[in-house]
Amino acid sequence: MKLSITFDRLRQEEKWLVLEAKKLGCTTELVDVKNLFFDVTGKKPKNGFGDIVLQRCISYYRSLFLTRILENFGVRVINTSKVSEVCGNKLITSMMLAKAGILTPKTYVSLSSESVTEAAEALGYPVVMKPFVGSWGRMISLAKDPQTLGTIVELKESLANPIEHMYYLQEFVERPPRDIRAIVVGGEIVASVYRNAGGDEWRTNVARGATTSAFKPDKELTEIVLKAAELVGGGILGVDAMESKEGYMIHEVNNTVEFKGAQAASKDKIAKKIVEYVIRSAKQ
Ligand SMILES: Nc1ncnc2c1ncn2[C@@H]1O[C@H](COP(=O)(O)OP(=O)(O)O)[C@@H](O)[C@H]1O
Ligand SMILES: [Mg+2]
Numbered sequence: 001m002k003l004s005i006t007f008d009r010l011r012q013e014e015k016w017l018v019l020e021a022k023k024l025g026c027t028t029e030l031v032d033v034k035n036l037f038f039d040v041t042g043k044k045p046k047n048g049f050g051d052i053v054l055q056r057c058i059s060y061y062r063s064l065f066l067t068r069i070l071e072n073f074g075v076r077v078i079n080t081s082k083v084s085e086v087c088g089n090k091l092i093t094s095m096m097l098a099k100a101g102i103l104t105p106k107t108y109v110s111l112s113s114e115s116v117t118e119a120a121e122a123l124g125y126p127v128v129m130k131p132f133v134g135s136w137g138r139m140i141s142l143a144k145d146p147q148t149l150g151t152i153v154e155l156k157e158s159l160a161n162p163i164e165h166m167y168y169l170q171e172f173v174e175r176p177p178r179d180i181r182a183i184v185v186g187g188e189i190v191a192s193v194y195r196n197a198g199g200d201e202w203r204t205n206v207a208r209g210a211t212t213s214a215f216k217p218d219k220e221l222t223e224i225v226l227k228a229a230e231l232v233g234g235g236i237l238g239v240d241a242m243e244s245k246e247g248y249m250i251h252e253v254n255n256t257v258e259f260k261g262a263q264a265a266s267k268d269k270i271a272k273k274i275v276e277y278v279i280r281s282a283k284q
Helices: 012-023 060-072 081-088 090-099 113-123 146-157 219-231 260-265 270-283
Strands: 002-007 027-032 052-055 107-110 127-130 141-143 167-171 178-185 188-196 211-214 236-244 247-254
Touching: 002 012, 002 270, 012 027, 012 260, 012 270, 052 060, 052 270, 060 081, 081 090, 081 247, 090 107, 090 219, 090 247, 107 113, 113 146, 113 167, 127 146, 141 146, 178 219, 178 260, 178 270, 188 219, 188 260, 188 270, 211 260, 219 236, 219 247, 260 270
Parallel strands: 002 027, 002 052
Antiparallel strands: 107 167, 127 141, 127 167, 178 188, 178 236, 188 211, 236 247
């Protein structure tokens, strides 16, 4: 069995994955996709990608485009481009979660700066503003009043990318100073941790200094996490949840899940579970 692991920046996670794949007897190739180009109108990629590809690119567009290209050549990729597209775009994720009856923060989208103030007013302050595409809590801001919102909008309007001129606003969910990251692999929760906000930070991303502690998910959380994972198309996912007053709320499903923080708090080897799942999938 040959497994290719595609990446654009090598992290600890990819190193663990290669190690586990080798232990499980796979011929494994780490592929830096920044060095590749493709004849997308041709029949086959120049490089062989083996039996299956584990997609680990950080960049949303790079990951999505590469997955689309490989799938077009008939190469199996985990996660699929469908999952990548849904999870990488917060607008699509929010709509899907809500439609499926999964509790998720109330979200308003404004298609220009002309309606954003009204949208925030209707939603009620404080509002959380997020980029449609992004991770690590980057560029996620908390506007406590119209003045702050106005300044953020002014800044975004000065940016060249047209996606910045549309606005994703969310109710600020009252919760403990932590959230939940559940790692789902092939329909099973393989690790679940609290991410405790670091210092004065309100965002609970590990990239923003949050510390992790493992816990056992109860029935309600298990159900909602697995439902969300299945909804987006399954595979290897990081489901983020908050403990709201109304119950567990899912605010994000991550496609190329980072698990360094979860691994630090967890006994089971997450990388091993991932590789086992990839091998299982390749054999199906
Ligand atoms: N609506 C919200 N209310 C309160 N906190 C939030 C809300 N949305 C996000 N957060 C906080 O910000 C963090 C990052 O948000 P998230 O939507 O997961 O984006 P990212 O893709 O950057 O991780 C969350 O883990 C959580 O701590
Ligand atoms: Mg997140």
